[in-house]
Amino acid sequence: MAAPANGPAAGYPVDRLIFAPGDVDLARSPLAGHLMAETYVLGAFNPGLTRLPNGNLLMMVRVAEALREPVRNDHVHAIRWADGRYVLDPWPLEQADTADPRKFLLQGGGWKVMALTSLSWLLPVELAPDGLEVVAVHYDRAIAPQADLQCYGIEDARISRVSDRWLMTTCSVSPERHSTTLYSSENALDWRFEGIVLDHQNKDMLIFEGLIDGRYWAQTRPLGDLYFAYPPGSEWRAGPSINLATSPDALHWKPYERPGIRPRAGTAVSARIGGGAPPILTDEGWLTLWHGVERHEIVGIYRTYWSILDRDDPSRVLRGGEAPLLEANAGLTRPIEDLMYLRDVVFTTGIADAGDHYVVASGEADLACRITHIPKSVFAAG
Numbered sequence: 001m002a003a004p005a006n007g008p009a010a011g012y013p014v015d016r017l018i019f020a021p022g023d024v025d026l027a028r029s030p031l032a033g034h035l036m037a038e039t040y041v042l043g044a045f046n047p048g049l050t051r052l053p054n055g056n057l058l059m060m061v062r063v064a065e066a067l068r069e070p071v072r073n074d075h076v077h078a079i080r081w082a083d084g085r086y087v088l089d090p091w092p093l094e095q096a097d098t099a100d101p102r103k104f105l106l107q108g109g110g111w112k113v114m115a116l117t118s119l120s121w122l123l124p125v126e127l128a129p130d131g132l133e134v135v136a137v138h139y140d141r142a143i144a145p146q147a148d149l150q151c152y153g154i155e156d157a158r159i160s161r162v163s164d165r166w167l168m169t170t171c172s173v174s175p176e177r178h179s180t181t182l183y184s185s186e187n188a189l190d191w192r193f194e195g196i197v198l199d200h201q202n203k204d205m206l207i208f209e210g211l212i213d214g215r216y217w218a219q220t221r222p223l224g225d226l227y228f229a230y231p232p233g234s235e236w237r238a239g240p241s242i243n244l245a246t247s248p249d250a251l252h253w254k255p256y257e258r259p260g261i262r263p264r265a266g267t268a269v270s271a272r273i274g275g276g277a278p279p280i281l282t283d284e285g286w287l288t289l290w291h292g293v294e295r296h297e298i299v300g301i302y303r304t305y306w307s308i309l310d311r312d313d314p315s316r317v318l319r320g321g322e323a324p325l326l327e328a329n330a331g332l333t334r335p336i337e338d339l340m341y342l343r344d345v346v347f348t349t350g351i352a353d354a355g356d357h358y359v360v361a362s363g364e365a366d367l368a369c370r371i372t373h374i375p376k377s378v379f380a381a382g
Contacts, residue, residue: 016371017364017368018132021041021042021367025137026065030086030144031086034085035087038069044062046347047125047349048159048361049277049349050159050166051129052189055129056126056127056129056135058124058125058127058159059350060122060159061122062363063121064119064153067117070098071093074092076091076104077117078117079116079117081119095108099298103117120173121142122144122157124141124142131352138189141189143170143191146193149179150172150173154172154173154181155172156171157170158170158205160208162208162211167184167250169182169205169218178200179199180196181196194251202221205219206278206279208278208314209278215248217246217256219242221241221242223240227240234265235265236262237265240263241260241273242274242275244260256315258315270294271293271300272293276291276304277350277351280353281311286310286314287308287351289306292305301328302328303326303346304326306320308320326348328343332364332370333364333367336367341367345364346362348360358376360374
């Protein structure tokens with residue numbers, strides 16, 4: 001498995017990579033044997049995290065399986081699931097902008113249209129209780145596309161345990177819609193597909209780990225190309241924000257009237273914000289980890305921040321940290337430097353209670369899985 005980088009990279013007792021592209025056996029991939037083209041693991045990252053009934057931790061790792069040579073014969077190719085198999089779609093190279101290695105933009109339309117050079121599927125990776133050793137990789141329980149609405153892949157799992165049931169939200173990608181889909185489980189290993197729960201381009205849906213007044217709550221993050229301005233001098237900045245929704249059954253969701261966490265004017269994280277790890281209940285309220293993005297080059301700089309939300313009304317932010325909780329760390333990825341294609345990105349996707357600290361799972365550089373032990377004292381009131 002991935003050789004961990006030793007030492008407190010972010011000032012925490014434990015901060016290391018635990019799973020990387022070289023740890024994935026593509027001979028056991030859902031795509032194996034389908035394509036007449038070589039593939040490789042572009043990234044094994046953005047892991048959902050939960051604790052299993054046996055006490056071990058489970059990461060649901062996003063494996064982005066990409067074409068080794070997406071450009072051939074003056075065409076750039078995308079991988080697509082269709083009727084139980086995987087196929088390649090060729091697009092004329094002169095119609096495509098291939099500046100980003102993860103995708104290409106198709107030119108000439110009235111709006112932004114893109115396709116992917118990789119297809120993502122989800123790989124369950126079981127860890128020791130402290131998250132620092134891989135116990136098993138469950139290829140037999142991998143989650144792959146099974147419907148047209150997932151034909152370009154399944155991305156970025158977030159796992160929440162509510163009572164005696166595990167709920168996992170994912171992004172399902174297709175030309176039909178970029179939707180949020182739900183899986184449920186009684187043991188966090190065997191998952192049942194529940195279908196679409198949020199429609200087009202509503203990403204980073206995080207279900208709270210507990211009910212509030214008998215209802216399920218979730219953070220959402222709808223995207224769009226148009227936002228209305230706040231008044232001059234407002235403390236807020238228009239743009240993508242973390243909204244809230246409630247549900248009687250975790251299947252049917254109603255947006256909450258009051259907003260959640262919004263980008264503040266004059267801050268570095270003004271490009272966009274979005275949910276990270278599912279909110280968990282503490283003595284003070286709901287602890288939520290989220291990402292903020294600073295504009296920089298093509299993708300931006302992703303950092304992790306935190307806030308405490310009111311236990312009865314999560315639209316009320318009680319307090320939070322001004323400084324980043326986590327930042328990308330080049331020291332962690334130095335052993336796999338030859339695989340790097342992005343920098344300055346840490347994307348937190350899971351959290352588990354471990355007594356006096358939290359085990360926090362993140363994607364590092366859209367490449368590998370990072371495990372950090374963060375003392376609970378970090379979140380204590382000053």
